[in-house]
Amino acid sequence: MRPFRFAAALMLTVVACGPAPDDSADGSWPDRSPRHDVVEELRADLLRPRAEADGGGTATVEELGGPAVAGRPGSWRIVYRAGPSGVTVGGAVYLQVSPFWGWSTPQVEREAAVGYTLIATDAEGVDLSAETLDQQLLAVHVGGRPLREGERIEITYGAGPAGALADRYAERESRFWVAVDGDGDGARELIAESPTVDVMPGPPAGLLLHLPSTARPGDEISLAAALVDAAGNGWPTAAGTLELRLPAGVSLVGSNAGFPAGVERPVSLALAAEDRGRLVVPLRLSAEAAGVIRVRGRLVDAETGPGFEAESNPLLVSPAGRRILWADLQNHSGLSDGSATPDDLLRYAREVAGLDAAAVTDHDHWGMRFMDGEPSIWRRTLDAADARNEPGRFVALAGYEWTNWVEGHRHVVFFEPTAEAAAGLLLSSIDERYDEPRELWAGLEDVRALTFAHHSAGAPIATDWSSPPPAGLEPVTEIVSVHGSSEAADSPGMVVRNALAGNFVRDALDRGYRLGFVGSSDGHDGHPGLGHLASPSGGVAAILSDELTREGIYEALLARRTYATNGPRIVVRASYAGWPIGADIPAVAAAAGAVGPIAGVPQQTLVVRAIAPGKITRIEVVSRQGAAGAGALTGEALCGEGERECSLTVPLPGFRAGGYLYLRVVQEDGGAAWTSPFFFR
Numbered sequence: 001m002r003p004f005r006f007a008a009a010l011m012l013t014v015v016a017c018g019p020a021p022d023d024s025a026d027g028s029w030p031d032r033s034p035r036h037d038v039v040e041e042l043r044a045d046l047l048r049p050r051a052e053a054d055g056g057g058t059a060t061v062e063e064l065g066g067p068a069v070a071g072r073p074g075s076w077r078i079v080y081r082a083g084p085s086g087v088t089v090g091g092a093v094y095l096q097v098s099p100f101w102g103w104s105t106p107q108v109e110r111e112a113a114v115g116y117t118l119i120a121t122d123a124e125g126v127d128l129s130a131e132t133l134d135q136q137l138l139a140v141h142v143g144g145r146p147l148r149e150g151e152r153i154e155i156t157y158g159a160g161p162a163g164a165l166a167d168r169y170a171e172r173e174s175r176f177w178v179a180v181d182g183d184g185d186g187a188r189e190l191i192a193e194s195p196t197v198d199v200m201p202g203p204p205a206g207l208l209l210h211l212p213s214t215a216r217p218g219d220e221i222s223l224a225a226a227l228v229d230a231a232g233n234g235w236p237t238a239a240g241t242l243e244l245r246l247p248a249g250v251s252l253v254g255s256n257a258g259f260p261a262g263v264e265r266p267v268s269l270a271l272a273a274e275d276r277g278r279l280v281v282p283l284r285l286s287a288e289a290a291g292v293i294r295v296r297g298r299l300v301d302a303e304t305g306p307g308f309e310a311e312s313n314p315l316l317v318s319p320a321g322r323r324i325l326w327a328d329l330q331n332h333s334g335l336s337d338g339s340a341t342p343d344d345l346l347r348y349a350r351e352v353a354g355l356d357a358a359a360v361t362d363h364d365h366w367g368m369r370f371m372d373g374e375p376s377i378w379r380r381t382l383d384a385a386d387a388r389n390e391p392g393r394f395v396a397l398a399g400y401e402w403t404n405w406v407e408g409h410r411h412v413v414f415f416e417p418t419a420e421a422a423a424g425l426l427l428s429s430i431d432e433r434y435d436e437p438r439e440l441w442a443g444l445e446d447v448r449a450l451t452f453a454h455h456s457a458g459a460p461i462a463t464d465w466s467s468p469p470p471a472g473l474e475p476v477t478e479i480v481s482v483h484g485s486s487e488a489a490d491s492p493g494m495v496v497r498n499a500l501a502g503n504f505v506r507d508a509l510d511r512g513y514r515l516g517f518v519g520s521s522d523g524h525d526g527h528p529g530l531g532h533l534a535s536p537s538g539g540v541a542a543i544l545s546d547e548l549t550r551e552g553i554y555e556a557l558l559a560r561r562t563y564a565t566n567g568p569r570i571v572v573r574a575s576y577a578g579w580p581i582g583a584d585i586p587a588v589a590a591a592a593g594a595v596g597p598i599a600g601v602p603q604q605t606l607v608v609r610a611i612a613p614g615k616i617t618r619i620e621v622v623s624r625q626g627a628a629g630a631g632a633l634t635g636e637a638l639c640g641e642g643e644r645e646c647s648l649t650v651p652l653p654g655f656r657a658g659g660y661l662y663l664r665v666v667q668e669d670g671g672a673a674w675t676s677p678f679f680f681r
Helices: 036-047 342-351 375-388 437-443 505-510 550-558 587-592
Strands: 002-004 011-016 058-063 076-081 092-097 117-121 127-134 137-143 152-157 171-181 196-200 206-210 220-228 240-246 250-252 265-271 278-285 291-293 296-301 305-311 315-317 324-328 357-363 395-404 408-414 449-453 476-481 516-519 540-544 562-565 571-576 605-611 616-624 636-640 645-651 660-667 672-675 678-680
Touching (some): 206 305, 240 278, 342 357, 357 375, 357 408, 395 550, 408 437, 437 449, 476 505, 476 562, 476 672, 516 672, 605 660
Parallel strands (some): 516 562
Antiparallel strands (some): 076 152, 127 137, 206 220, 240 265, 250 278, 291 315, 296 305, 324 540, 395 408, 408 449, 562 672, 616 660, 636 645, 660 678
16 A cells, blocks of 8 residues: 555545525525426326227237347338227327337338338228328328228338337337327327337447455355446347456355465356356355455457456455445336336346346336326336345335426335335326425325435426425435436536536535435436446445345435445445444534544544545545534545555544535546535534
C-alpha cells in the first residue's frame, strides 16, 4: 500500500452544502410541469365506448425466414381472421409491432427500405389500403364491402429485400399487436390474443464473470460465468472451454488439489452448446483466505480458438462486516413496455447477472395492455416472483410502477413471505382513490411494501417532493438508473435529462428528508443488474444484510443500510464513529466525541474502504453540517493494487442536528457509488 495525500493522484474532496434553500412563503418546490394532459387522455380512453366489433377476430404469425434474431432482419406473415361482427367499410385492422425497442416501423411506400410491408385479402370485393400512422404502427383500412367473419387479411412484414429489423433485445413472447376498429368510429381495441414470436440472441460478443462481493474464510461461493451478445442478451449458443485463473486460497468444490499457496491456479471447464453460454462454478475459500479476490477467465472457442476475456468483480474475504447483496429493484417486462417474460427476467437476474435479488415492476397503466385492468397480467408477476424465490440463494420480488404523470413515478415492491399477499394491492395511479402519494401510502400501510421515487429530478417526470415520504414506507430513494442520476447537479456520471434545479435528492436532504440511496436499472431490456451494458448509465442497489430473504432485505432497506452504483459492483465499507451508513446519529454525541456503538472506534471520524472493478480517481465526502460551520479535513488515503483499492480515515467533527454526510466513490471510467447518508439528529 502506498499513501496519497488528498491533493495527489487520488482526489478526496469535501462537497460542502450550503444552508437550506430559502423557500418561498408557502414552502413550495420548483414548478415541475406535471402532465395532467396524459392523465386526462388515459382516463378518457377508459370511458370511450367500444363497439362489439372492436377487438374482434384472431391472428396468427408465420416466420418466413427462420427464427427472429435480435437486431437482425427477418420477414413475418401475420394473418388476421375477422370475428363474428366482421369489419365494416371505413373500419380498420392495425398492426403494432412493439413500439419500444427497435422493431422496424411497417411501411408500404419504399420497397427497398426496412419494414416494407405487403397487404392482401382472400375476400373478393374488399378493397384494402394501408398507411403508417405512427412509430411501428400500420393501419389497414377496409373498403369496397365489409370484411365478414372468417375472411382474412394477410400482412407480410419485412417483404422487401431489406426485411424488417427485429427487437434488439432477445425475449420470448415478443408480440405483434393486432387491434381492430370494427365499426369505423376511430376507436380500436386489441384482439384477445395477439400472436408472438421468440427473439433469439445474437452471436456471443463478451464474457461476464460475477462473484459475490463479500464472503467469510472457509465459505463455499459461486462464480457466475455467462456469455452475452452485443446488446447484453443472455444465453447465446456457444461451445468451448472456459479457462479460469483461480487466486491463492480458492479452489473448485470437489477438487483434490487443495489450496496452492501464493500462486494462481489454472482451471479448465467444458462449455457445451446445451449450457447456452452459461456456467455456475462452485468454489471454496480456504480457512486462511483473506483480502480481495478477483478471478480472471477466458473462453476458448471450439472452432476459433482463444476468444473473450474477463475479470470478475472484486470479492472481499473477511470475517467481519455485513454481507453485501446486489439487487435490481425496478424492471419492466414485455407485459408493459419492457422485454422478456417476468420469469425470464428473474432468471436472467440470477443466472446471467449474478444478482442476489430482483423485482419485476411493470407499469400499472402504461404500455400496450394495462395491468390495472387485466388481473391476469398482475397474476403472472406474482406467480413468477414466488416460483423464482429461493431464500438463501435468490430473492425474487413482485411489484409494479405507480406511473403517475402528475406526482411523479414511484415503484412499489412487496416483501411478504408470499407474493399472493399483494394480489389485491395494485393501486392504480389513474384511480382517483390512489392518485396522490398520501393515498398510495395509506393503501399500503397494512402490508410489507416499500415505495421508491425514481428519476426524481427530471425526465420523463420529476417527483413532487411536497409530500414528505414516511420512513416506514419510503426510507430510501432510487438516485441512479438508466435515466441517469437524480442525486445533484454535480453528480458523477450522467445526470437525468431535463433536470430541474431545486428538485434533486440532495435538495430533499437539505429540507430535512431522511432518505437512503439505492440504484436500480429501471430496465426495459430484460437485463436486470446489467442496464449499463447497453446504456450510458445503469443502476444497482447494494444492500447490507446477512439474511438473503425477503424479510432480510426489507429490514435493511428500512434501516437505510444501502448504497447505490450506476452499474459496477464497487465494494464500499464506511462508518462514522462506528455507526453504519444510513444511521441516525445523536448530534450531541457526535459533537462531543462521545463513545459510539462500537468500542474503540475513533470518534468524530469517518472510516472508509473502497474496492472497485476499475481505477478509483476520487472519493468525495458530501456534507451539510447543520448548525455548525465547515469541518476541517485532514488525513491520508492509502491506495494499492493499481489504485483499485483505497482506504482512508478522516476526522470530521462539528456535526449538529440536521446535518448529514455521504460518500461518492468515482472510477476513472465514470462508474460510481453513492452511500446512503449518515444523519445527525
